[in-house]
Amino acid sequence: MSTEDTIQELASALSTGAQSRALRLALQVLGDLCGLGINYFDFDNVGYVKTVTEVSSDNSALMRNIRKNENALAALLAGVSCALLACERSMGRDLPDEGGVRVVFDDSIVQDTTSEKRQDMDEVAAGLMDRAEYRAKWYGESEK
Numbered sequence: 001m002s003t004e005d006t007i008q009e010l011a012s013a014l015s016t017g018a019q020s021r022a023l024r025l026a027l028q029v030l031g032d033l034c035g036l037g038i039n040y041f042d043f044d045n046v047g048y049v050k051t052v053t054e055v056s057s058d059n060s061a062l063m064r065n066i067r068k069n070e071n072a073l074a075a076l077l078a079g080v081s082c083a084l085l086a087c088e089r090s091m092g093r094d095l096p097d098e099g100g101v102r103v104v105f106d107d108s109i110v111q112d113t114t115s116e117k118r119q120d121m122d123e124v125a126a127g128l129m130d131r132a133e134y135r136a137k138w139y140g141e142s143e144k
Contacts, residue, residue, distance in 0.1 A: 037061030
């Protein structure tokens with residue numbers, strides 16, 4: 001037996017940095033292909049508080065995708081509502097005409113709807129906002 005046939009130790013450095021970069025790139029591609037944005041699955045930028053502006057700018061692809069889906073769903077949901085009311089009427093229920101059905105999505109990811117509504121209620125109580133304007137804003141009614 002020669003010395004060339006002996007077992008030799010191989011202690012190469014682990015390539016964890018390259019593996020981490022490759023995994024991060026794969027997750028960014030996945031997020032982009034799903035329409036969620038490249039930072040959606042990011043594991044490096046977690047653990048700190050972001051402002052509303054930072055959240056909306058970091059997730060701009062996600063927000064665009066949400067708006068696109070909301071626009072596509074709004075008319076379909078209104079149509080399903082009208083169809084359900086028509087089915088109930090055909091079964092003998094005495095229901096009023098639904099009028100114009102609208103679906104309104106809020107922006108609750110970026111805005112705190114509850115605190116905004118409370119602020120508007122305070123403005124109505126202080127006489128800074130008209131009741132009709134409040135109802136038009138929050139309930140979709142016309143101001144008249």
